[in-house]
């Protein structure tokens with residue numbers, strides 16, 4: 001295992017990775033069976049979405065027991081075997097810690113509901129306003145108000161997500177002790193990696209107040225000053241004691257300034273952060289449930305600002321296009337028809353050569369894309385179903401509402417890993433998959449291994465980060481911010497300079513190449529067989545491609561030049 005700056009993390013959605021017992025749902029034994037594949041990617045850590053006991057209202061993010069394994073996924077013995085077997089390949093386990101809220105089925109909430117005051121202080125319970133209205137005007141991120149009656153007490157409890165996900169009150173020292181115990185429980189099992197779910201929401205103010213008319217209520221509870229205090233405390237009590245720990249915080253609606261604080265090593269908080277601004281460039285007016293083509297200028301600006309801002313402040317970004325909450329980037333920013341290979345490898349290049357730690361979401365490495373669903377009944381996710389209902393009730397034509405959900409639903413990423421072309425299970429299950437894959441006939445691991453070019457490209461990119469300090473440590477600088485088609489940047493370390501050029505268009509486009517790169521060599525590229533360069537090979541010169549200091553990029557071409 002290497003330090004987090006030269007690491008690549010692979011994300012597995014356990015419910016959809018590999019089903020070992022034919023019940024249609026992925027499990028831990030299934031993951032163990034697929035370790036040779038995971039190891040073949042060359043990744044350093046695997047982040048697993050939650051596989052703890054849960055009623056499953058939000059697919060495992062509503063946890064009812066933090067220190068056990070969901071029986072549908074396996075046993076604690078399976079888990080220990082998984083940690084050991086991955087460890088034998090030098091791969092670390094990263095667990096998902098959902099500590100902003102518990103399921104309302106969690107013992108703490110049930111005791112609170114039964115009248116135990118100690119546990120009532122674990123949650124945000126509030127009286128209605130004198131006029132009988134809800135304690136604040138906040139809305140749930142999954143739709144509707146963020147407050148729900150607390151039994152028949154007349155009080156309400158806060159839930160920023162589903163009504164079965166009750167927010168924990170971190171002001172209470174007992175809550176902090178409990179969450180530290182959870183992290184330490186998994187450390188005692190050899191886990192050194194942690195991903196902290198929506199962790200910038202734990203520092204709500206003590207007095208919860210209405211958002212002023214016409215303002216965004218998220219500002220009332222996001223990135224509060226206590227987040228830093230609590231993270232420092234948690235680090236000191238738990239993961240901060242491991243020299244080899246790797247941590248990433250999921251930061252919702254955050255700022256560069258806050259994220260520098262969370263990830264600058266001097267603050268002793270986290271190794272790195274996820275932010276989502278670059279994945280909102282296809283939202284109309286910042287609203288997710290809309291249809292809009294992506295704005296490349298905004299995408300370039302945001303990736304550039306974050307890369308530069310975090311570098312200047314000594315922070316560190318987690319780099320990603322995909323995860324279990326996002327529709328597939330290939331459908332959003334690429335071309336799944338004529339240019340599947342080119343656009344998949346271009347997107348990969350753009351992220352993997354940046355300053356930060358890349359995350360690969362399962363299936364991305366074989367070019368998986370959104371399922372071709374035709375009915376709202378194909379979707380399982382509570383968020384998508386709520387959004388569809390809200391759109392239709394709000395007067396949107398059902399066909400349009402469906403198109404919106406089709407383009408934005410989280411289930412787009414949650415379909416089973418496509419191991420082979422079998423119908424209906426895609427080699428993921430011998431039973432009926434819990435969520436239906438649709439294009440395993442053309443996109444699957446077996447086919448990629450035999451004749452594909454996306455998977456080998458990912459393997460090469462992953463290996464390059466470990467080989468070249470200019471990738472893992474080099475200074476970032478934006479290049480050609482005004483170019484209409486191409487994302488470009490340079491990296492610099494000691495005597496090495498890297499220039500990365502990525503075209504986001506399906507047509508040819510010209511890019512000026514500075515004199516300093518005129519005699520550079522091609523490190524990797526997705527045209528002309530440059531995807532087949534191996535480290536032992538002589539790198540081809542870029543000179544043949546240059547015409548008076550200009551290079552013409554072909555559709556979705558990516559090329560990295562090393563000088």
Ligand code: GLC
Nearest residue numbers: 058061098161197198250325
């Ligand atoms: C995070 C998770 C998402 C979950 C939410 C509530 O955003 O990634 O899947 O629904 O937190 O826990």
